[in-house]
Amino acid sequence: MVSYDIQEVELRWQKRWQELGVYNVEQDDLRPKSYVLCMYPYPSGAAHQGHVKNYTFGDLNVRYRTMRGEAVLSPIGFDSFGLPAENAAIKTGIHPREFTEARIDELRASLRRLGSVYDWRRESKSHSPNMVKWSQVIFKRFFEAGLAYKAEAPVNWCPGCQTVLANEQVHADGTCDRSGDIVEKKNLSQWFFRITKYADELLDSIDDLDWPEPVKVMQRNWIGRSVGAKFTLSISGLNGIGVDVYTTRPDTAFGMTYAVVAPEHPIVAMVIDGKFADADFIAQHGGANFEFDPAHINSVAAFVEEVKTLNDVDRVSTATDRPKRGVFTGLSVTNPFTGQEVPLYSADYVLMTYGTGAIMAVPGEDQRDYDFAKVFSLPIVRTVKPPEDFDGEAYTGTGEKINSDFLNGLSIEDAKAKAIEFLTNKEIGESSVQYRLRDWLISRQRYWGCPIPIVYCDNCGTQAEAEENLPILAPDDVEFLPTGESPLARHATFKDAICPKCGGYARRETDTMDTFVDSSWYFLRFADAFNDDAPFSIEALREWMPVDQYIGGIEHAILHLLYARFFTKALSDLGMVPTELREPFSRLFTQGMILMNGSKMSKSKGNLIAPEKYFNSVGADALRLFHLFVGPPGDSFNWTDQADEMIEGSARFINRLYRVATEPYEPKGIDTEAGRVLRIELNKTIKKATFDYERWSYNTVVAATMSLVNAIYKAIAANADVESVQDAIDGAIKLLAPMTPHVCAEMWSIRHDDEILHRQPWPSADEELLASVKETMIIQIGGKVRDRIEVDGDIDEESALSIALASDKVLVHLPNGKPSRVVAKLPKLLNLIP
RNA sequence: GCCCGGGUGGUGGAAUGGUAGACACGGAGGACUCAAAAUCCUUUGCUCGCGAGGGCGUGCGGGUUCGAAUCCCGCCCCGGGUACCA
Numbered sequence: 004m005v006s007y008d009i010q011e012v013e014l015r016w017q018k019r020w021q022e023l024g025v026y027n028v029e030q031d032d033l034r035p036k037s038y039v040l041c042m043y044p045y046p047s048g049a050a051h052q053g054h055v056k057n058y059t060f061g062d063l064n065v066r067y068r069t070m071r072g073e074a075v076l077s078p079i080g081f082d083s084f085g086l087p088a089e090n091a092a093i094k095t096g097i098h099p100r101e102f103t104e105a106r107i108d109e110l111r112a113s114l115r116r117l118g119s120v121y122d123w124r125r126e127s128k129s130h131s132p133n134m135v136k137w138s139q140v141i142f143k144r145f146f147e148a149g150l151a152y153k154a155e156a157p158v159n160w161c162p163g164c165q166t167v168l169a170n171e172q173v174h175a176d177g178t179c180d181r182s183g184d185i186v187e188k189k190n191l192s193q194w195f196f197r198i199t200k201y202a203d204e205l206l207d208s209i210d211d212l213d214w215p216e217p218v219k220v221m222q223r224n225w226i227g228r229s230v231g232a233k234f235t236l237s238i239s240g241l242n243g244i245g246v247d248v249y250t251t252r253p254d255t256a257f258g259m260t261y262a263v264v265a266p267e268h269p270i271v272a273m274v275i276d277g278k279f280a281d282a283d284f285i286a287q288h289g290g291a292n293f294e295f296d297p298a299h300i301n302s303v304a305a306f307v308e309e310v311k312t313l314n315d316v317d318r319v320s321t322a323t324d325r326p327k328r329g330v331f332t333g334l335s336v337t338n339p340f341t342g343q344e345v346p347l348y349s350a351d352y353v354l355m356t357y358g359t360g361a362i363m364a365v366p367g368e369d370q371r372d373y374d375f376a377k378v379f380s381l382p383i384v385r386t387v388k389p390p391e392d393f394d395g396e397a398y399t400g401t402g403e404k405i406n407s408d409f410l411n412g413l414s415i416e417d418a419k420a421k422a423i424e425f426l427t428n429k430e431i432g433e434s435s436v437q438y439r440l441r442d443w444l445i446s447r448q449r450y451w452g453c454p455i456p457i458v459y460c461d462n463c464g465t466q467a468e469a470e471e472n473l474p475i476l477a478p479d480d481v482e483f484l485p486t487g488e489s490p491l492a493r494h495a496t497f498k499d500a501i502c503p504k505c506g507g508y509a510r511r512e513t514d515t516m517d518t519f520v521d522s523s524w525y526f527l528r529f530a531d532a533f534n535d536d537a538p539f540s541i542e543a544l545r546e547w548m549p550v551d552q553y554i555g556g557i558e559h560a561i562l563h564l565l566y567a568r569f570f571t572k573a574l575s576d577l578g579m580v581p582t583e584l585r586e587p588f589s590r591l592f593t594q595g596m597i598l599m600n601g602s603k604m605s606k607s608k609g610n611l612i613a614p615e616k617y618f619n620s621v622g623a624d625a626l627r628l629f630h631l632f633v634g635p636p637g638d639s640f641n642w643t644d645q646a647d648e649m650i651e652g653s654a655r656f657i658n659r660l661y662r663v664a665t666e667p668y669e670p671k672g673i674d675t676e677a678g679r680v681l682r683i684e685l686n687k688t689i690k691k692a693t694f695d696y697e698r699w700s701y702n703t704v705v706a707a708t709m710s711l712v713n714a715i716y717k718a719i720a721a722n723a724d725v726e727s728v729q730d731a732i733d734g735a736i737k738l739l740a741p742m743t744p745h746v747c748a749e750m751w752s753i754r755h756d757d758e759i760l761h762r763q764p765w766p767s768a769d770e771e772l773l774a775s776v777k778e779t780m781i782i783q784i785g786g787k788v789r790d791r792i793e794v795d796g797d798i799d800e801e802s803a804l805s806i807a808l809a810s811d812k813v814l815v816h817l818p819n820g821k822p823s824r825v826v827a828k829l830p831k832l833l834n835l836i837p
Numbered sequence: 838g839c840c841c842g843g844g845u846g847g848u849g850g851a852a853u854g855g856u857a858g859a860c861a862c863g864g865a866g867g868a869c870u871c872a873a874a875a876u877c878c879u880u881u882g883c884u885c886g887c888g889a890g891g892g893c894g895u896g897c898g899g900g901u902u903c904g905a906a907u908c909c910c911g912c913c914c915c916g917g918g919u920a921c922c923a
Binding site for chain 2: 224370374437560632641653702705716826831
């Protein structure tokens with residue numbers, strides 16, 4: 004079946020593109036600039052099918068845009084810090100650097116073998132001293148600007164990874180994104196990035212991004228802005244002690260029949276400490292009429308203990324179907340709207356980490372409160388009139404306000420505003436905006452990451468390392484042990500530092516940064532990869548940023564893409580990137596996954612079908628073509644036995660074109676009409692393929708080109724003229740050049756005296772020729788197709804009708820011999836209504 | 838539960854309100870060959886009919902329209918995200 008030496012041709016062209024530097028670009032390039040980037044790959048070794056798909060899309064875009072006359076920045080690098088290398092070190096004793104470099108070499112070789120082209124001079128590796136230095140410089144600037152801070156907080160600890168995790172790395176069911184272990188809560192002092200400062204801008208500017216809608220929706224939900232009111236509920240019988248609550252429904256305050264605090268709320272600790280049974284404390288707060296039954300101290304303490312023993316999975320995952328649990332605190336609070344006292348409960352359906360950790364409970368209009376009220380037999384009052392036929396429990400719909408004194412009769416919206424006005428006037432509350440988004444925890448108790456460039460001085464406190472001392476590199480002489488303690492913390496001298504302020508002894512921070520920090524700015528470095536003075540310059544970023552086309556997996560919808568957006572905005576405010584650069588990625592494409600039996604094809608599942616197998620048999624071009632042809636780029640593909648047959652089919656098509664492109668064509672006689680038909684087909688295909696390239700419909704580009712090749716074979720069988728046939732072949736080669744680059748380059752160079760195909764301009768369709776083509780007019784009777792007739796492209800309704808009425812097929816279905824009505828979309832369609 | 842996608846031949850899929858099933862894979866038949874492979878050609882939604890031709894058909898039920906896979910309403914199923922966020 005093979006008609007050319009695939010291995011030889013593919014390797015030769017890979018070498019040639021590299022030597023010619025076709026895809027090396029300079030800042031002073033005069034062509035229009037664009038930037039195409041695939042997401043920073045983690046180097047896990049040789050490429051898998053997911054990589055092949057991803058990098059084929061990337062490479063295709065680079066080559067297509069280059070042929071369209073653009074100077075395309077196409078860089079590549081490796082997200083080379085991370086846990087697997089360190090875990091391997093614990094297991095095998097091989098240093099993470101050595102391990103990682105070997106994996107990078109494998110992945111790099113795979114990408115080259117795939118035929119992916121890059122400006123390799125710009126290659127980056129997160130663990131290189133150069134990149135570590137710039138990560139640390141950026142951290143230092145963040146620290147100085149108050150965007151990086153250290154705080155004690157309840158954090159997610161993964162026992163499997165032996166480190167803390169960001170909220171974004173913990174799944175809804177409380178398991179670790181990477182290892183799947185159940186994440187534990189620990190109170191630790193950790194470093195955070197103040198991403199919440201940008202919550203509003205991160206949310207609002209999503210609208211303007213040319214990104215897939217599902218990704219935009221996920222980011223909006225993750226940031227989770229909600230608008231409502233915050234106010235204080237004072238403890239009945241005491242002065243100066245209260246509980247702040249947050250609600251999005253201040254209009255329902257008249258329906259508050261109890262209040263709830265989270266088990267971790269400070270007021271709960273005060274109950275357990277016996278504060279409310281302490282005569283001095285009560286006297287201090289003017290509690291002459293205060294009543295408290297000390298029996299509650301034990302029952303509250305017991306409840307808090309019970310909750311503590313539950314991990315997140317127990318507490319959260321069965322959220323909606325588990326009966327509500329809680330305990331009466333023994334305290335009452337006063338509803339400021341009604342003046343009534345209502346009981347204060349503690350329950351774990353209220354989370355300390357959201358809002359104020361306390362709520363007013365309105366069982367009439369909130370299902371969770373309703374469920375709790377039922378368990379504890381608490382009163383339920385409706386403040387919104389439900390429809391007549393409402394038979395649910397809590398009513399959350401719209402309606403007229405009732406049982407709400409001065410809010411009665413108002414709409415919910417108006418009542419909200421008036422309730423906030425009431426709180427503001429009484430100076431016990433105000434309108435408030437809350438976010439689901441938390442600050443980004445970046446500390447990791449691991450070795451193979453970028454060290455946090457901070458020292459702790461007994462005299463001067465927490466200090467950023469002096470810039471001239473950067474990079475701070477992790478020492479090589481460490482022991483990798485599965486103890487859960489970072490090798491850096493155990494190292495004899497790494498901790499020893501000099502305070503940059505006073506010059507005295509200081510203790511060095513031993514935690515490293517989350518690897519998502521590295522991938523939050525690497526794309527900026529590519530634009531100015533040779534800069535020795537700064538991570539990047541404003542001028543270079545003005546030339547190349549933002550990334551015009553970003554390509555990667557949907558699994559990064561929140562984590563990487565949100566962090567990178569935050570970095571861009573923060574760096575912009577710090578003056579390190581252009582002020583007008585607020586978003587890093589103009590257009591995003593998320594490719595589909597490769598599945599096998601319904602689950603993701605991956606090394607850990609042991610269901611990999613290695614690309615090497617195909618590189619060594621049918622070649623990279625055929626494998627690329629298969630991935631492009633199999634379906635829409637955004638769709639997942641379930642790998643079955645049929646895949647091999649389809650890959651064979653791709654190889655067959657390539658050979659079919661190769662044969663016709665390289666064998667001499669000597670027609671016996673000339674059929675000019677056959678030539679004309681082929682010419683029309685060629686120009687139609689150029690038009691369609693170009694349109695489809697622009698809309699990322701690569702599977703239909705392949706289909707259109709296959710049709711063209713079929714037409715070429717037909718034209719040859721019909722003795723079409725040589726020029727028409729040769730033009731059609733050249734056209735097909737150009738249209739396929741971004742998809743199957745090697746064989747196309749080879750065919751072009753054979754046919755055109757060693758010319759470089761990928762430096763050729765993109766073909767354009769002959770519109771004049773296309774305008775002269777006859778169209779097929781569909782004749783419908785009452786919407787059903789009854790005949791098809793060839794007509795001129797500019798036919799008018801009158802002639803179309805007379806042609807139609809001359810057709811027997813039409814007249815059979817038209818009892819009166821003429822229509823009662825005519826709908827014409829000429830020249831494509833004529834619909835006659837009987 | 839809520840929020841996104843999606844449901845079309847034996848299979849992957851095509852069709853931006855206008856010929857449903859392009860293009861492939863697989864199947865069937867044929868040519869070439871001593872034979873096989875490779876290659877080339879024909880055919881391939883279901884159904885009635887010898888045929889010309891007709892009927893049905895895009896998860897299900899309604900609707901809008903001259904015309905619906907496509908738009909609207911109500912369901913069913915599959916995939917993903919999210920999960921007591923007040």
